[in-house]
Amino acid sequence: MQIKVLGCSGGIGDGRQTTSFLIDDDILIDAGSGVTLLSRAALARINHIFITHTHLDHILGLPLLLDTVAGDRQGPVFLHAIPEVLEILKDHLFNWRIWPDFSRIPSVDEPFMCYAPVPLGQTFRLADADGGVREITPIPAHHVVPTAGYHLRGPIGSLLFSGDTNSHPVLWELAALIPNLLHLVVECSFGNEQRLVANASRHYHPTELATDLAGLAVGPKVWITHLKPGAEADIMSELHAEIGLIAAHDVQALMQGQVLKI
Numbered sequence: 001m002q003i004k005v006l007g008c009s010g011g012i013g014d015g016r017q018t019t020s021f022l023i024d025d026d027i028l029i030d031a032g033s034g035v036t037l038l039s040r041a042a043l044a045r046i047n048h049i050f051i052t053h054t055h056l057d058h059i060l061g062l063p064l065l066l067d068t069v070a071g072d073r074q075g076p077v078f079l080h081a082i083p084e085v086l087e088i089l090k091d092h093l094f095n096w097r098i099w100p101d102f103s104r105i106p107s108v109d110e111p112f113m114c115y116a117p118v119p120l121g122q123t124f125r126l127a128d129a130d131g132g133v134r135e136i137t138p139i140p141a142h143h144v145v146p147t148a149g150y151h152l153r154g155p156i157g158s159l160l161f162s163g164d165t166n167s168h169p170v171l172w173e174l175a176a177l178i179p180n181l182l183h184l185v186v187e188c189s190f191g192n193e194q195r196l197v198a199n200a201s202r203h204y205h206p207t208e209l210a211t212d213l214a215g216l217a218v219g220p221k222v223w224i225t226h227l228k229p230g231a232e233a234d235i236m237s238e239l240h241a242e243i244g245l246i247a248a249h250d251v252q253a254l255m256q257g258q259v260l261k262i
């Protein structure tokens with residue numbers, strides 16, 4: 001199972017793209033501006049899209065993706081998220097006023113898109129091209145709107161993605177329990193100077209994240225995502241200073257274009 005980072009920035013500018021991960025060639029986790037890097041052919045191969053939450057930086061590529069591939073595909077694109085997230089998308093995005101309701105066109109019986117809710121903790125299984133099983137499970141997160149992170153499990157191990165969140169114990173309890181946790185992708189949006197903004201918008205800042213990381217007994221590679229544009233180096237320096245030099249080599253900024261395998 002291959003995870004390619006199409007976008008992982010907290011914003012845009014100078015080539016930065018917002019959150020979207022391509023799993024193999026047929027699944028997306030979030031549909032931020034990173035999806036705009038894909039070719040039309042690659043966009044048309046995406047059968048399943050899992051959304052963490054409805055903030056624009058995680059969904060802005062979604063309506064245009066659907067519109068672009070609708071005529072090129074044989075079957076619908078399945079849109080997965082926790083039920084609360086899908087309700088917001090129905091009410092506020094695919095409502096004909098912002099974008100057409102792709103779950104009803106060209107017809108209710110054969111739509112371009114199907115809503116496919118996945119409650120927290122419920123595992124969605126998909127075969128890969130070689131007959132292996134890929135598992136995707138929404139996990140709790142703590143953000144200002146209904147939000148999930150995701151636990152991805154492939155043939156050789158697991159990846160945990162925090163989604164947008166600040167401190168919440170469940171992520172770390174899960175991380176400690178998952179056998180073969182190879183990668184932890186966790187956000188740290190703001191530097192310590194902006195801790196009030198981070199707290200109000202429920203994002204991590206280095207001191208808070210370092211405290212949680214210190215309690216992690218298992219040793220996955222830790223990848224920091226959703227860094228504020230322009231502040232990436234400062235946030236990573238603050239984080240490395242807090243966690244200490246010994247741990248710092250295993251805590252790195254996630255990079256656009258990077259590929260992780262599980």
Ligand SMILES: [Zn+2]
Nearest residue numbers: 053055143164
């Ligand atoms: Zn958010």
Ligand SMILES: [Zn+2]
Nearest residue numbers: 055057058164
């Ligand atoms: Zn975000």
